[in-house]
Amino acid sequence: xxRFLNTIIGLTLFLSLxxxxxxxxxxxxxxxxxxxxxxxxxxxxxxxxxxxxxxLGNAPIGVKLYGADATHSNQGxxxxxxxxxxxxxIGTWVKFDEPIRTIYAKEEKIIPFxxxxxPDATPGNYGGGIAVETAxxxxxxxxxxxxxxxxxxxIFVKMFVDVPGEKNFSYEWGGFEYLAPGDMxxxxxxxxxxxxGNTIVLAEPKIELKGFPPLKNSIIELPTAxxxxxxxxxxxxxxWDDAPILGFYVAEATTTFSEFDIASNTKVNSxxxxxxxxxxxxxxxxxxxMLVVIFGGVSIPIIKIIAGARLRKKCRPYDVAEGxxxxxxxxxxxxxxxxxxxxxxxxxxxGIRAGQKILVPPVKKQ
Amino acid sequence: MQKRxxxxxxxxxxxxxxxxLLSQSPVHGAISTIVITQIPFIxxxxxxxxxxxxxxxxxxxxxxxxxxPDGSLGSERFLTIRDTRNCGGLNLQLxxxxxxxxxxxxxxLRTVTSAADLIDGVVENGVKYLSGxxxxxxxxxxxxxxxxxxxDPALFTDPPFNTVDNILNGPxxxxxxxxxxxxxxxxxxxxxxxxxxxVPAYTIPGVHYTTLTYTLADDTAGTC
Numbered sequence: 001x002x003r004f005l006n007t008i009i010g011l012t013l014f015l016s017l018x019x020x021x022x023x024x025x026x027x028x029x030x031x032x033x034x035x036x037x038x039x040x041x042x043x044x045x046x047x048x049x050x051x052x053x054x055x056l057g058n059a060p061i062g063v064k065l066y067g068a069d070a071t072h073s074n075q076g077x078x079x080x081x082x083x084x085x086x087x088x089x090i091g092t093w094v095k096f097d098e099p100i101r102t103i104y105a106k107e108e109k110i111i112p113f114x115x116x117x118x119p120d121a122t123p124g125n126y127g128g129g130i131a132v133e134t135a136x137x138x139x140x141x142x143x144x145x146x147x148x149x150x151x152x153x154x155i156f157v158k159m160f161v162d163v164p165g166e167k168n169f170s171y172e173w174g175g176f177e178y179l180a181p182g183d184m185x186x187x188x189x190x191x192x193x194x195x196x197g198n199t200i201v202l203a204e205p206k207i208e209l210k211g212f213p214p215l216k217n218s219i220i221e222l223p224t225a226x227x228x229x230x231x232x233x234x235x236x237x238x239x240w241d242d243a244p245i246l247g248f249y250v251a252e253a254t255t256t257f258s259e260f261d262i263a264s265n266t267k268v269n270s271x272x273x274x275x276x277x278x279x280x281x282x283x284x285x286x287x288x289x290m291l292v293v294i295f296g297g298v299s300i301p302i303i304k305i306i307a308g309a310r311l312r313k314k315c316r317p318y319d320v321a322e323g324x325x326x327x328x329x330x331x332x333x334x335x336x337x338x339x340x341x342x343x344x345x346x347x348x349x350x351g352i353r354a355g356q357k358i359l360v361p362p363v364k365k366q
Numbered sequence: 367m368q369k370r371x372x373x374x375x376x377x378x379x380x381x382x383x384x385x386x387l388l389s390q391s392p393v394h395g396a397i398s399t400i401v402i403t404q405i406p407f408i409x410x411x412x413x414x415x416x417x418x419x420x421x422x423x424x425x426x427x428x429x430x431x432x433x434x435p436d437g438s439l440g441s442e443r444f445l446t447i448r449d450t451r452n453c454g455g456l457n458l459q460l461x462x463x464x465x466x467x468x469x470x471x472x473x474x475l476r477t478v479t480s481a482a483d484l485i486d487g488v489v490e491n492g493v494k495y496l497s498g499x500x501x502x503x504x505x506x507x508x509x510x511x512x513x514x515x516x517x518d519p520a521l522f523t524d525p526p527f528n529t530v531d532n533i534l535n536g537p538x539x540x541x542x543x544x545x546x547x548x549x550x551x552x553x554x555x556x557x558x559x560x561x562x563x564x565v566p567a568y569t570i571p572g573v574h575y576t577t578l579t580y581t582l583a584d585d586t587a588g589t590c
Contacts, residue, residue, distance in 0.1 A: 024448070026407035035454070035584050056409055071537065077507060077544075079459050079537035082579055108405075129583070148573055149433070149561070150416045153580045155409070223542050224587075 023061040025103065027132045027155040028052050030110055034156035037130070038262045043163055044119035050112045051130050051157060055103040063101055063132050065111060067159070068130020069228075070127035076193070076203070076225030076236045080129045080156050082355035090128025092157055093117055115161065123165020124198030125262055127228050129156040150300035160177040160200065162262040169269055171227065174234060176253040176275040187243045187281070189220070189251070192234040200260040202226060202267055207238070211249030217242055226260075247281040304350070312343055315359035322354045333363050374407035382453050406451035407498075411554060419563050424571055430474075433561040434516040444483075445517075445540075446496070447555045447582060454586035455545035455551075456505070461537040463577045471574055474564025475534045476522040478511045479557045483534060493541065496554035505543035507557055516560030523562075537581070546584045 030050030041047055055061050066083050069091040073079045081091065096113045103109050133154035143254055174192030181187050195201045205263065207220040222238050253275045258267035318329070325348065330337035341350045344358045352358060384448065419431050434443070449456065465471040481487075483496040488495045490503060492510025509532050511521050520531065532538060 024409050026405075026409040026410055027407070028407065035586055054405065054407065055573070073459055073537040073539045074533075075539050075542070077457060077459075077539055077542065078583075078585070079461070080581060080583070082461055082463065084463055131581075133579070148418050148575055150575070150577045151413060151580070152577055153410050153413050153582070154580045158583065223539070224544060 023059075023063075023134050023153075024056040025061060025132070025134075025155070026054050026056060027130075027157055028054075029157050030112075032105060034267075036100050036160070038160050038162075039115060040162040040266055040354050041115060041117045041261065043117055043121040043123070043165075044115040046114050048114050051132070052104055052108060052110050052283075053132055054108040055100070055105055058105045060102055060104045063103060065096045065099050065101065065113070065130065065132055067091050067113070067115075068128055068156070069104065070129065070158075070226070072226060072228075072231065072233060074237075075223050075228075076191075078127065078158065078226040079225050080131060083131070083133070085277060089121070089126045090115075090161060093161070094128075094130060094159075096327075106129075113303060115159075117161065117163055119355060120301070121163050122198070123163050124229055125200045125260070126161045126163065126165065127158070127200055127226065128161070129158045131156040160260070160262045164318050167199055169193055169199045169201070171201045171203070171257050172199040173203075173229060173257075173273055173275065174232070174254060176251075176277060176316070178251065178277055178279050181238075185261045187240045187279075188242065189238045189253070190233070191222070191225075191236040191238070191253070193225060193227055193236070193255075194232040195229060196236075198229050200226065200228060200262075202256075202258045202260050204256040204258075205238075208252045208254070210277075211247055213244060213245070213247055215242070215249075244281060247279075249279045250276060250284055251279055252276045312359065315343060315361050317357050318360040319355040320352045320354055320358060324352060324354070325349045326352055329358070329360060333361055335361060367535065372457070378470055388574050394583075408447060408449045408451060408456055408582060408584065410582060411446040411448045412444050412582065414445055414559050417442065419561070422565065425567055427567045428474075429565045430519045431563055431565060432516060432519055443558045443560060445557050445559055445580065447541075448553070449555060450552050452552055453583060454551075455543045456541065457543065457585040458541035459537045459581045459583075460534065460540050461581060462534045462581045463579075465576045467572065468569060468574050470566065471563065471569070472535050472576070474566070475531065475576070476532045476562050477509060477534055477538065477540075477559055478516070478521055479507050479509045479531055479540055479559050480511055480513045480516070481507065481557055482512045482514050482532075483558050484514075485556060492557070494556040496556050497551050499551060503543070503551060504545050505541055505555065507541055508539050510557075513578045516558075519562055521560075523564075534578075540580075544587050548567060 029035065030052055034050070037049060039047060053063060068083060069087050069089055071079045071081045081087065094113055095116060096111065101109065101111060102277045111222050131154045134152055164333040172194040174194055175190070177190045179190055180189040188208060191205050193203045205222045209215055209218045210333065220238060222241065225233060225236060227233065228275050254272055256270055256272050258270040261268045326341055327337045330340040338358065417433055421433065422429065446460065447456070460477060462472060462475060471502055479492065481489045481492050485494065487498065488499070491505065492507030492512065493505050495503065513521055
């Protein structure tokens with residue numbers, strides 16, 4: 001009867017509090033656990049544990065308690081599925097006698113639960129958590145939504161369950177790729193990882209960039225990706241925020257793969273794998289400009305040499321007469337005196353003397 | 367006889383109480399201190415309110431609307447976490463349920479964060495520390511845009527973000543802090559949030575509902 005009444009009060013509070021999402025509460029594992037639940041449970045067995053919920057506020061709150069499977073965030077970090085998601089392991093193994101509770105002001109409540117691993121559970125390591133969630137802000141007294149976008153908050157404690165049996169720690173590093181800006185304003189890197197075993201794999205990627213021009217921040221670090229059994233993360237994106245506009249770089253991605261050991265709560269069997277790619281940060285229009293500059297720089301002197309040789313071929317010998325100067329000879333043939341001096345390899349002060357043989361172009365027709 | 371017994375008991379209790387007080391009194395002028403202890407915890411102190419994005423006619427082409435169309439800085443977008451643990455990391459994520467009745471809207475719902483509001487505090491890596499912190503905390507806000515109004519829809523799609531990073535079709539990291547032993551974390555961590563939504567052409571009329579879920583968890587690597 002008491003349990004029934006408690007559930008009714010909790011349900012009423014859960015649905016009717018004006019702004020329950022603002023409730024200030026905290027959640028920690030019960031006695032015997034530090035920060036998270038690391039459990040070893042045989043298939044077909046169960047254990048009992050507890051979670052502590054403390055209401056830090058001055059008004060009672062209604063909370064919903066449930067177990068949920070792990071998933072991953074957009075960056076590959078550990079995340080917990082929402083209750084609306086289909087649950088496959090921890091989300092179905094965790095059972096609360098009273099999943100909806102009232103926690104009074106300043107009250108600290110120890111709430112027991114069971115983890116029941118079914119007999120047909122396959123050996124391996126599983127990730128998930130115990131979530132304590134408030135009712136969505138924006139709901140009315142009947143639990144109906146009033147606003148288009150409603151808000152709820154939850155705090156969870158991680159849970160890892162080791163179902164004993166044969167373990168297989170294996171993974172694949174599917175790819176490390178550079179994504180040119182294109183429609184995006186910043187270049188990016190993409191990683192792809194896959195857990196091909198039945199343990200929990202931790203992947204800690206890092207990128208080191210070497211090239212020209214030198215970079216202020218040559219190391220790009222990513223958060224640790226947590227790969228649950230059979231999970232493939234093929235779209236872990238990391239922006240290269242301070243990428244220069246121009247440059248040539250070699251990007252070496254190093255990923256430390258480790259097995260998460262539930263019993264010791266540590267990383268074991270770590271190994272480091274590297275992949276290298278080259279990056280050309282030069283946009284297409286810069287390449288075109290560079291080709292024009294290079295082609296222009298090389299071709300113009302060649303054109304000048306060819307033109308000079310052709311002109312020299314047309315030239316005839318001329319005996320310098322008394323009173324001739326380079327200017328007068330050039331003027332008589334309608335060319336610039338400097339050009340004539342160049343044809344004959346004359347150096348400053350460009351003097352010529354009577355009887356000297358020089359090459360002169362034919363007289364230009366008027 | 368009964369009265370006599372009561373008198374004796376009162377005298378004995380009084381003597382015992384005096385002895386107890388004397389034994390705990392300061393010695394040689396030492397100042398006694400009262401130590402108030404509290405259970406270390408992380409908790410939401412405030413989360414953004416529910417909201418209506420905008421009311422619009424059925425669009426004939428895709429339209430982008432934001433949750434802050436007037437650019438006003440409202441308290442409804444504040445998210446504050448209280449952390450009194452002095453040690454350990456945390457992770458804050460945001461997830462969304464499928465829109466009802468149009469689940470497809472989720473592919474165009476985006477979020478960004480900022481610490482550039484009017485509240486006093488120290489900003490580090492897109493996170494504002496309101497009080498009680500010392501030194502670098504090492505928490506980062508991957509979706510930080512360092513903006514005060516969020517009124518420009520381009521904030522949600524242009525540099526440095528795009529549809530891959532901040533779209534809410536799965537959990538997104540708002541705060542990352544997988545730390546071991548930061549110095550002196552005992553105070554409030556603060557960010558602001560805003561949202562934008564691409565409404566596809568000819569979306570069916572009616573109110574489309576979704577629920578945003580803010581999830582906070584301890585994320586401590588190793589032991590403290």
